[in-house]
Amino acid sequence: MASSTGSKPTDELATAVGQYVLGEVSLGKAAEAAGMTRWEFDEVLLDAGFESLYGPRTNDQLKTELDAARNLGE
DSSP states (O other), X not given: OOOTTSOOOOHHHHHHHHHHXXXXXXXXXXXXXXXXXXXXXXXXXXXXXXXXXXXXXXXXXXXXXXXXXXXXXX
């Protein structure tokens, strides 16, 4: 897997991609761990054959997001 900048992948990048694909970290956290912007990391994922997954992946994540949205007006 090579990044869109043409540099060799680092251990940090490989780990971040793996954690993101497994659902262990968010897109933003994975990008941060890889030392990239969210958009750069998204491009790396696309180059590697993965699509970014937006929104909650589990029922617990969905509940957390719903609770946060409900509390915005308070």
